[in-house]
Amino acid sequence: MGSPTAPRAVVLAGGVGGARFAAGLIQVLPPEQVTVIVNVGDDFTHFGLHISPDLDTVCYTLAGRENPATGWGRADETWHALETVAELGGPTWFRLGDRDLGLHLERTRRLQAGEPLSAVTRAVCRAWGVRATVLPVTDDPVPTVVDTEEHGRLAFQDYFVRLRSRPRVRGFAFQGVERARPAPGVLEALAAAEAVLVAPSNPWVSIDPLLAVPGVRDALASKTVVAVSPLIGGRAVKGPAAKMFAELGIEPSALAVAQHYAGLIQGLVVDESDAALAPRITATTGQAVFITDAWMPTPERRRALAQATWDFAQALRLARSLD
Amino acid sequence: MGSPTAPRAVVLAGGVGGARFAAGLIQVLPPEQVTVIVNVGDDFTHFGLHISPDLDTVCYTLAGRENPATGWGRADETWHALETVAELGGPTWFRLGDRDLGLHLERTRRLQAGEPLSAVTRAVCRAWGVRATVLPVTDDPVPTVVDTEEHGRLAFQDYFVRLRSRPRVRGFAFQGVERARPAPGVLEALAAAEAVLVAPSNPWVSIDPLLAVPGVRDALASKTVVAVSPLIGGRAVKGPAAKMFAELGIEPSALAVAQHYAGLIQGLVVDESDAALAPRITATTGQAVFITDAWMPTPERRRALAQATWDFAQALRLARSLD
Numbered sequence: 001m002g003s004p005t006a007p008r009a010v011v012l013a014g015g016v017g018g019a020r021f022a023a024g025l026i027q028v029l030p031p032e033q034v035t036v037i038v039n040v041g042d043d044f045t046h047f048g049l050h051i052s053p054d055l056d057t058v059c060y061t062l063a064g065r066e067n068p069a070t071g072w073g074r075a076d077e078t079w080h081a082l083e084t085v086a087e088l089g090g091p092t093w094f095r096l097g098d099r100d101l102g103l104h105l106e107r108t109r110r111l112q113a114g115e116p117l118s119a120v121t122r123a124v125c126r127a128w129g130v131r132a133t134v135l136p137v138t139d140d141p142v143p144t145v146v147d148t149e150e151h152g153r154l155a156f157q158d159y160f161v162r163l164r165s166r167p168r169v170r171g172f173a174f175q176g177v178e179r180a181r182p183a184p185g186v187l188e189a190l191a192a193a194e195a196v197l198v199a200p201s202n203p204w205v206s207i208d209p210l211l212a213v214p215g216v217r218d219a220l221a222s223k224t225v226v227a228v229s230p231l232i233g234g235r236a237v238k239g240p241a242a243k244m245f246a247e248l249g250i251e252p253s254a255l256a257v258a259q260h261y262a263g264l265i266q267g268l269v270v271d272e273s274d275a276a277l278a279p280r281i282t283a284t285t286g287q288a289v290f291i292t293d294a295w296m297p298t299p300e301r302r303r304a305l306a307q308a309t310w311d312f313a314q315a316l317r318l319a320r321s322l323d
Numbered sequence: 324m325g326s327p328t329a330p331r332a333v334v335l336a337g338g339v340g341g342a343r344f345a346a347g348l349i350q351v352l353p354p355e356q357v358t359v360i361v362n363v364g365d366d367f368t369h370f371g372l373h374i375s376p377d378l379d380t381v382c383y384t385l386a387g388r389e390n391p392a393t394g395w396g397r398a399d400e401t402w403h404a405l406e407t408v409a410e411l412g413g414p415t416w417f418r419l420g421d422r423d424l425g426l427h428l429e430r431t432r433r434l435q436a437g438e439p440l441s442a443v444t445r446a447v448c449r450a451w452g453v454r455a456t457v458l459p460v461t462d463d464p465v466p467t468v469v470d471t472e473e474h475g476r477l478a479f480q481d482y483f484v485r486l487r488s489r490p491r492v493r494g495f496a497f498q499g500v501e502r503a504r505p506a507p508g509v510l511e512a513l514a515a516a517e518a519v520l521v522a523p524s525n526p527w528v529s530i531d532p533l534l535a536v537p538g539v540r541d542a543l544a545s546k547t548v549v550a551v552s553p554l555i556g557g558r559a560v561k562g563p564a565a566k567m568f569a570e571l572g573i574e575p576s577a578l579a580v581a582q583h584y585a586g587l588i589q590g591l592v593v594d595e596s597d598a599a600l601a602p603r604i605t606a607t608t609g610q611a612v613f614i615t616d617a618w619m620p621t622p623e624r625r626r627a628l629a630q631a632t633w634d635f636a637q638a639l640r641l642a643r644s645l646d
Contacts, residue, residue: 046432047372047428047429047431047432048372048373048428048431048432048435049370049371049372049428050371078401078403080400080401080403080420080421080422080424080425081404081421081422081424081425081428082425083422083425084422084423084424084425084426084428084429085425085428085429087425087450087451088425088426088429088446088447088450089446089450090425090428090429090432090433091432096428097403098401098403098421098424099403099406099407100407101403101404101407101421101424102403102404102405102406102407102408102410102411102413103407103411105370105371105372105404105407105408105413105419105424106370106407106408106411106413108370108371109369109370109371109413109414110413112371123411123412124411127411127412128410
């Protein structure tokens with residue numbers, strides 16, 4: 001199984017759901033054996049600063065510095081910079097806390113000095129004692145664009161935060177992704193991993209942009225890949241995933257998630273409330289289904305879900321090796 | 324003397340000394356009749372943000388939002404963003420408070436959207452109820468470079484803040500100033516003013532860069548111009564002015580200030596402790612000298628110094644008109 005610090009598990013992650021699942025997994029495996037590959041399609045420039053919301057949420061959560069109430073942003077946060085912006089009539093729709101701003105300042109400084117995003121992320125994690133490896137899927141800009149009925153094409157944060165995911169979506173584009181290269185370490189981690197776990201993140205705007213980076217999907221072809229459904233009882237725990245399925249003409253459910261990931265994953269973890277869908281999932285996609293409590297309100301439940309998902313992936317891997 | 328809102332007085336200002344003097348003057352004249360033209364040679368980009376230290380100090384002080392202990396930065400400040408930068412090993416030598424950062428964020432956003440610095444400054448002053456007009460001397464970048472014995476050419480904030488003005492100076496350059504244009508309103512305010520008051524700011528790095536903008540010195544030629552000596556008893560109240568004179572081979576004193584401004588000003592306000600220099604100042608430069616208490620530790624003393632300087636300028640103006 002390689003050296004003790006070689007990655008055994010790779011997590012593909014978006015923001016809050018991905019961060020919480022990864023936080024569970026580092027209670028199951030030694031953190032040094034976990035690599036989290038994170039979506040950067042939601043990165044954007046605001047006030048001249050480079051902001052990486054999903055990367056930040058993952059780093060804050062793995063560092064134990066996250067705001068547990070929101071899932072994003074820092075614990076013990078203050079809002080004085082944004083109060084000044086408000087006094088001056090500037091935009092306050094993206095909630096930048098003071099402690100959070102410090103990361104954006106330092107990341108922007110390092111990027112402008114020529115460091116790639118992956119190196120900045122490594123330095124941030126090291127400074128905060130994060131022992132898992134956190135990698136942006138790419139160091140290249142791949143901004144997600146949301147095509148909407150009301151406003152046409154919107155930058156992701158305009159859609160997601162400013163307009164609170166209210167516009168009806170028609171589709172998504174990941175600008176420049178065809179020329180993007182996986183960040184250093186991404187393909188190596190995927191090659192070395194015993195299993196790849198797709199976190200309960202938004203399939204459309206967290207996982208798809210990550211899979212769209214050339215080389216990533218190919219690297220998964222020979223791996224045991226298991227996903228955790230972000231939809232429970234047809235609803236997203238957080239965010240617009242269910243709404244997006246519905247607006248694209250697909251009934252939102254764990255079955256829809258299974259079909260979305262058809263050909264990519266061998267197993268899907270679904271919530272107990274979706275147990276009745278298991279036969280149809282397996283019948284239509286060939287995926288094995290593991291039924292468990294898939295809601296993660298506490299660290300204990302994150303750990304339990306990660307443990308179940310890891311064990312499920314190991315069982316599938318063993319079964320494949322016996323075929 | 325024109326409409327009630329036409330400028331009667333223009334102040335040429337750097338940072339703390341200029342801000343405090345201007346704060347005194349708006350207690351003497353209606354603020355609407357005061358225009359403060361501010362040095363921008365100390366502007367720089369830090370963490371990707373455009374920072375205008377002198378402009379900020381003037382705006383904070385005129386808005387009553389300044390930190391009275393330091394003279395720069397905001398009152399009731401917190402430092403959480405910079406704490407994060409410190410955790411991440413980034414540079415903390417330039418003390419950016421959280422409230423202060425909000426201004427840099429919003430200014431950077433507006434500049435990147437195409438607004439000139441003068442328009443941003445006007446919006447900031449309006450938002451904070453500053454009734455005096457505050458103008459950057461130019462909207463163009465004119466970064467001050469300090470030539471030093473130990474480190475050669477240094478960006479101004481590297482010299483001034485990071486190295487705490489310790490290197491020995493050999494000279495100064497104002498990069499790009501020959502192509503800079505006065506900001507909208509600068510030449511108009513100078514043309515309309517009854518008198519121009521040079522604040523007790525650093526002659527080398529606050530006032531000279533301002534005078535170097537093409538058109539500004541010419542606009543002063545026909546005006547009554549009075550300066551307040553920033554040196555009291557051969558020492559600067561704040562900052563490296565005295566040290567700079569000495570390192571350039573000039574004994575620091577109110578006389579040195581008078582000679583520095585020879586040909587530009589008709590009168591110099593000096594502190595009581597420098598009264599003995601008055602005859603030599605007048606003999607060598609032809610300048611009239613007004614002797615008063617030139618230290619401004621309180622709002623009352625700022626008002627008194629501004630009143631004395633304004634009255635002195637009016638007297639000189641009357642005398643010139645009678646010539």
